[in-house]
Amino acid sequence: MAAMAAPTSGARHELPGTLVEVVGNRLRDAILSGVLAPGEKIREEQVCADYGISRAPLREALRLLAQQGLVEHLPRRGSRVAEWSASDILQLYGLRAVLERHAIETALPLADPKRALAPVRRAFDRMRAATDQLARDDAHRMFHAAVVGLAGNRQLDIALEPILLKLQVPMAMNMREEARRSTTRDGIARHRAILRALEANDADTVLAALDSHGHLDFNGALTQPTHD
Incomplete structure (x- = not known):
């Protein structure tokens, strides 16, 4: 998984809901730009390190992206970019x-x-x-x-x-x-x-x-x- 740009420095100190939106938008952009390819596993530790965030806002962002059809949750294996036949x-x-x-x-x-x-x-x-x-x-x-x-x-x-x-x-x-x-x-x-x-x-x-x-x-x- 390629490293992604972290949110702006001020984003880490905003309200959790805003942080979820920032993280979700960054991941969405990475998916749509091809930085994250269909089927690629989203490594939570790396994303948290890249963005300087905890797992809580990341997992909420992934949940919202799953509702949009951009991310798939794998039982006991985390999340990956959605694939479509x-x-x-x-x-x-x-x-x-x-x-x-x-x-x-x-x-x-x-x-x-x-x-x-x-x-x-x-x-x-x-x-x-x-x-x-x-x-x-x-x-x-x-x-x-x-x-x-x-x-x-x-x-x-x-x-x-x-x-x-x-x-x-x-x-x-x-x-x-x-x-x-x-x-x-x-x-x-x-x-x-x-x-x-x-x-x-x-x-x-x-x-x-x-x-x-x-x-x-x-x-x-x-x-x-x-x-x-």
């Missing part, structure tokens, strides 16, 4: 597509497109302006959440959240590979097409844009198209 990932992408389709069919045509699409535009602008992998990952997740949010259906938003959280790792792997291949702009173009379709305020146009923004998975885990 090709089937798992395809099923999650499929579920996201179903929720997005339902949201678009429910929401469009929009009564006030300019106002309703503001969160989607903000997420797209953040994706376009992102200068690092983690910022791009967050903006990408926000974009798809904002698309589903157009329906104004709280239960739909709640159903989507765990799917997006569990897809963080495969999506991050794909986006890292896009960056390595210098095709990041292609991903921006795909999401710009979705935004433009939404601005046209026609459900069929948006659904076609969502269907066509899939691409072959780069990380080798899958053998058929997915949506990023």
Whole structure:
């Protein structure tokens, strides 16, 4: 397990809840950036030494990361970064597509497109302006959440959240590979097409844009198209 940067010096003296958040965010960033690979065991002693913390906030952070699908607890063996089979990932992408389709069919045509699409535009602008992998990952997740949010259906938003959280790792792997291949702009173009379709305020146009923004998975885990 690679050494990870410790929290800022002030973080150690903050309230326990804040410390848990700091540790959880650092571990999440390490997982999404590839510093911690899928299936890699999280060595508590090393993390505690790297971060200058006790086991209590670390274990609470690991519990929260497990709820997000980023970490798996192994009976009597600690924790490891979650692994997802090709089937798992395809099923999650499929579920996201179903929720997005339902949201678009429910929401469009929009009564006030300019106002309703503001969160989607903000997420797209953040994706376009992102200068690092983690910022791009967050903006990408926000974009798809904002698309589903157009329906104004709280239960739909709640159903989507765990799917997006569990897809963080495969999506991050794909986006890292896009960056390595210098095709990041292609991903921006795909999401710009979705935004433009939404601005046209026609459900069929948006659904076609969502269907066509899939691409072959780069990380080798899958053998058929997915949506990023």
